[in-house]
Amino acid sequence: MTNLSSLVDLKNGTISREIFVNDEIFKQELGQIFSRAWLFIGHEDLVPNPDDYFVSRMGTDSVILTRDRQNKINVLLNSCMHRGMKVCRYDQGNTRAFTCPYHGWSYSTDGRLVEVPGELVGVPGFGPYYHEKLDKKNWGLIYCPKVVNYKGTIWATWDANAPDFLDYLGDMKVYLDAALDHRDGSPGGSEMIGGVQKWRVKCNWKFAPENFIGDMYHDISHRSVDLVGIGPSGGKGRRDKTIGRTTVSFDDLGHGIIGTLPYREEFPYQETFKNHPEIEDYLKEVYDRRLKNLGDRLRVNTSVGTIFPNMSFHGRQPRTIAVFHPISPTEMEMWRIFLVDRDSPQALKDAARHYYMRYSGPGGMTESDDLENWQYATEASAGHVARRYHYNYQMGMGYAEPVPELRGAWNNGEYSEGNARAYYKRYLEFMEGRDWDGLMAASRAHGEARSDA
Amino acid sequence: MDSENLNLLSLQPGDKVVLTDGAVVEITDNPGDGVWVFGRYLAHPDAAKVEAAEEQPIFAQDIQGVQR
Numbered sequence: 001m002t003n004l005s006s007l008v009d010l011k012n013g014t015i016s017r018e019i020f021v022n023d024e025i026f027k028q029e030l031g032q033i034f035s036r037a038w039l040f041i042g043h044e045d046l047v048p049n050p051d052d053y054f055v056s057r058m059g060t061d062s063v064i065l066t067r068d069r070q071n072k073i074n075v076l077l078n079s080c081m082h083r084g085m086k087v088c089r090y091d092q093g094n095t096r097a098f099t100c101p102y103h104g105w106s107y108s109t110d111g112r113l114v115e116v117p118g119e120l121v122g123v124p125g126f127g128p129y130y131h132e133k134l135d136k137k138n139w140g141l142i143y144c145p146k147v148v149n150y151k152g153t154i155w156a157t158w159d160a161n162a163p164d165f166l167d168y169l170g171d172m173k174v175y176l177d178a179a180l181d182h183r184d185g186s187p188g189g190s191e192m193i194g195g196v197q198k199w200r201v202k203c204n205w206k207f208a209p210e211n212f213i214g215d216m217y218h219d220i221s222h223r224s225v226d227l228v229g230i231g232p233s234g235g236k237g238r239r240d241k242t243i244g245r246t247t248v249s250f251d252d253l254g255h256g257i258i259g260t261l262p263y264r265e266e267f268p269y270q271e272t273f274k275n276h277p278e279i280e281d282y283l284k285e286v287y288d289r290r291l292k293n294l295g296d297r298l299r300v301n302t303s304v305g306t307i308f309p310n311m312s313f314h315g316r317q318p319r320t321i322a323v324f325h326p327i328s329p330t331e332m333e334m335w336r337i338f339l340v341d342r343d344s345p346q347a348l349k350d351a352a353r354h355y356y357m358r359y360s361g362p363g364g365m366t367e368s369d370d371l372e373n374w375q376y377a378t379e380a381s382a383g384h385v386a387r388r389y390h391y392n393y394q395m396g397m398g399y400a401e402p403v404p405e406l407r408g409a410w411n412n413g414e415y416s417e418g419n420a421r422a423y424y425k426r427y428l429e430f431m432e433g434r435d436w437d438g439l440m441a442a443s444r445a446h447g448e449a450r451s452d453a
Numbered sequence: 454m455d456s457e458n459l460n461l462l463s464l465q466p467g468d469k470v471v472l473t474d475g476a477v478v479e480i481t482d483n484p485g486d487g488v489w490v491f492g493r494y495l496a497h498p499d500a501a502k503v504e505a506a507e508e509q510p511i512f513a514q515d516i517q518g519v520q521r
Contacts, residue, residue, distance in 0.1 A: 122510035
């Protein structure tokens, strides 16, 4: 097992390229991080009806997100317990049972038939060849012991001892809420537009979540897109301007954002769809409702955020969720899900969909810039000589200030690598194999969450 | 009973099938996977299985034919 403390040097702000290209370290990540951390699985809109399923990933494992006939959401390992065959080879659909095409073992999620999700209900030859001696209850599909539906987003962990999801999230919750809640400030209410965009990129999976949480100075990469102007109304820039923008890290949890510090008085209304008067009228009405709904309650704006280890999101326009699934040290599978308020007019949904697609996804102009950087950085770091050297993460070291309204949060300033250092601090803690008491001790020492946060 | 050209996908809830062990099953659901259907025993060599009246998965190759 590779000792990582010399590779992730947080005291000096340098990180070895090995953690981005090394196969042994990648295997450790699968065991220490992806087998234990809370992972984003999908959105409830992917399984709206009983017997619906959607095939997702947890690390390199294929998993099936299902909604059973009792309306419970489950996450099952997509591998037959007999010979390991995938019991589900479609991306999405509706079925009452998952039947392995190899030998016909059949698994059900229907609580009327079974006691646990994915229980083995049908075995060919159970009577004549197994002589009814096969203990079917012990040979069901492996299922995640902890699954949470948080405002429509589905999260799961393989580790039964993992803390509750909200503990894992900490006060990062307020920033995730800002992405998932209705624009008028009421809880929840967002829905998916279309399906999940999926594509593979020849880069290490960590480039993306790191890039999403504070790498403001890489905007030079997007210079051409900014000049062209791909914003909602085709103006200059790529997305809504975030007034009061900074970067905030949750150093004990590894999460981080680009956005605002907590505030109580709403910023002035900004027009974002100037070419669409109908949409603009609706958004102004939503803004007025937001003023009324939130009053002087604490609030934040999230431009971009990352939940450790591999889920990121855009909180405003565009509103999307991105997931970075590890495939190998030098390849990841990236997913994008696009969100909009469920009750917004169709005109907004259509305009948002067009804007989101020209911004993000495999054909998105901003995304293309990023993918090129991550891919060539990975390739150039894998060389025999190149991998001897460390990356530099020293920007803004020693200049962070605590955010008093939020537990364990640090304001790193708009241009800083503080968020990345926090992310890799958490990465190191997981990779060292700390147990959950060790992993959560610092966060728990900050006490209870704010009641109005 | 018709055992020729049995198309498992055509079985509908309410259809009755005879199994190779002589059991008679009323189909309750057909997930359409071509391997299993769900049903309740109307007759079975083991009477307890009929009395249980619980839905059971029925394996395609155990179906001898459709009872007309």
